[in-house]
Amino acid sequence: MSESTTLKNTFPKSERLHSKKLIQELFDKGSSFYLYPFKVIYLKSEDAEQIQMLASVSKRKFKSAVTRNTLKRRIKEAYRLNKTSLFEHNSQIGNLLIAYIYTGKEVSDYQFIEKKLKKSIDRLIKELVSK
RNA sequence: GAUAUAGGCUAUCUUAUCGCUCCCGAGUAAUCGGGGGAGGAAAGUCCGGGCACCAAAGGGAAGCAUAGCGGCUAACGGCCGUCACCAAGCAGUACUAACUGCAUGGGAGGACAAGUGCAACAGAAAGAAUGUACAGGUUAAGCUGUAGUGAAAUCAGGUAAACUCUAUGCGGUGAAAUGCCACGUAGGCCUGCGUUAAGAGUGUCCCGCUCAUUGCAGGUGGGUAGGCAGAUUGAUUUUGUUGGUAACAGCAAAACUAGAUAAAUGAUAAGAGCCCCAUUUGGGGAAACAGAACCCGGCUUAUAGGCCUAUAUCUUUU
Numbered sequence: 001m002s003e004s005t006t007l008k009n010t011f012p013k014s015e016r017l018h019s020k021k022l023i024q025e026l027f028d029k030g031s032s033f034y035l036y037p038f039k040v041i042y043l044k045s046e047d048a049e050q051i052q053m054l055a056s057v058s059k060r061k062f063k064s065a066v067t068r069n070t071l072k073r074r075i076k077e078a079y080r081l082n083k084t085s086l087f088e089h090n091s092q093i094g095n096l097l098i099a100y101i102y103t104g105k106e107v108s109d110y111q112f113i114e115k116k117l118k119k120s121i122d123r124l125i126k127e128l129v130s131k
Numbered sequence: 132g133a134u135a136u137a138g139g140c141u142a143u144c145u146u147a148u149c150g151c152u153c154c155c156g157a158g159u160a161a162u163c164g165g166g167g168g169a170g171g172a173a174a175g176u177c178c179g180g181g182c183a184c185c186a187a188a189g190g191g192a193a194g195c196a197u198a199g200c201g202g203c204u205a206a207c208g209g210c211c212g213u214c215a216c217c218a219a220g221c222a223g224u225a226c227u228a229a230c231u232g233c234a235u236g237g238g239a240g241g242a243c244a245a246g247u248g249c250a251a252c253a254g255a256a257a258g259a260a261u262g263u264a265c266a267g268g269u270u271a272a273g274c275u276g277u278a279g280u281g282a283a284a285u286c287a288g289g290u291a292a293a294c295u296c297u298a299u300g301c302g303g304u305g306a307a308a309u310g311c312c313a314c315g316u317a318g319g320c321c322u323g324c325g326u327u328a329a330g331a332g333u334g335u336c337c338c339g340c341u342c343a344u345u346g347c348a349g350g351u352g353g354g355u356a357g358g359c360a361g362a363u364u365g366a367u368u369u370u371g372u373u374g375g376u377a378a379c380a381g382c383a384a385a386a387c388u389a390g391a392u393a394a395a396u397g398a399u400a401a402g403a404g405c406c407c408c409a410u411u412u413g414g415g416g417a418a419a420c421a422g423a424a425c426c427c428g429g430c431u432u433a434u435a436g437g438c439c440u441a442u443a444u445c446u447u448u449u
Binding site for chain 1: 149150151152174355356392393394395397398399420421422
């Protein structure tokens with residue numbers, strides 16, 4: 001049962017984008033779209049072993065480290081609970097690198113972030129599958 | 132009793148579901164079970180250390196810091212104690228002055244008898260000259276004294292959180308340090324011998340010191356944001372006790388109390404607690420400042436609500 005890992009809502013280190021090399025590649029070559037309050041950058045990578053994501057909040061927009069932390073945690077939490085559809089399309093979309101950049105100016109609550117993140121995942125699948 | 136200000140202490144809890152990270156145990160493994168998981172400031176990066184490295188680290192100048200006295204400390208620009216002094220207050224002597232005592236708060240306080248600068252108002256004049264009146268005095272003369280202004284008028288004046296001087300301290304860099312391992316392609320680097328003596332470095336300068344250019348031989352090795360160590364058992368914490376006014380130190384016992392690395396410590400829901408309005412049931416609101424990044428000791432700044440202390444104002448009762 002290889003599906004058992006994807007059905008569980010875990011978020012281990014292997015699914016988090018942490019390699020500096022891959023991050024550089026993603027920002028250099030990746031395509032992107034805006035979906036308030038996020039900017040989503042994504043790239044199909046040969047080097048990646050599986051779908052990986054990262055969340056980022058600008059230090060310029062949010063000076064306090066505490067608010068930056070909470071926003072990042074909400075994004076990661078929303079991704080953790082809603083990523084299953086991405087993994088179901090894994091064979092079609094390949095090993096994807098995704099970066100969520102928080103571009104909103106206000107601190108959104110969890111419900112709002114989750115709603116928008118679901119939309120962004122749907123859009124990602126749509127764009128990649130149609131190609 | 133209420134409000135305001137200042138200082139100190141504290142920094143909500145429980146349950147359920149789904150996760151993250153480290154440690155321990157089981158398992159070939161997937162994984163499972165148990166346990167730990169941000170702060171009083173983790174912040175600012177302002178001081179002081181530990182630790183590590185350096186082609187150079189030595190002497191002098193410059194620069195920066197400190198400044199009563201005594202103590203504490205690994206060290207400090209920190210802390211503790213204490214004195215001069217200052218402030219307003221109370222009491223006494225005295226009687227608009229002044230002196231003494233008391234408690235409170237402050238207390239960067241070496242040198243103005245090296246030099247330079249600065250000084251409101253008043254005053255002729257504030258360091259350069261002596262004006263006016265009177266007295267003295269001379270060949271003559273601010274040559275001498277007094278009056279007047281002022282805190283101060285030749286008195287070794289006042290002022291150094293004014294330049295400055297004196298004493299003491301300070302090499303630089305900063306865990307992206309540094310060491311090791313893995314895979315391994317170039318510039319390099321090291322050692323030995325010969326050669327060159329223009330220059331470069333020592334992130335302020337001088338002396339001093341160090342290095343060098345090129346050829347040959349031998350060795351090593353760069354790069355990859357990879358892994359491990361450094362890295363959490365320590366000037367540690369708690370309790371007791373002894374010494375000391377205190378900061379703190381000694382002794383004994385017990386404890387191990389985050390260890391991430393594009394960076395964990397979370398999300399959601401319910402309830403309790405808090406505040407406000409109704410006050411029988413209920414409804415609404417707030418939850419501060421803020422996130423470890425090699426580790427300690429301080430300083431500074433930010434802090435809702437609650438508790439304690441001090442001061443001020445208002446009010447009630449006696």
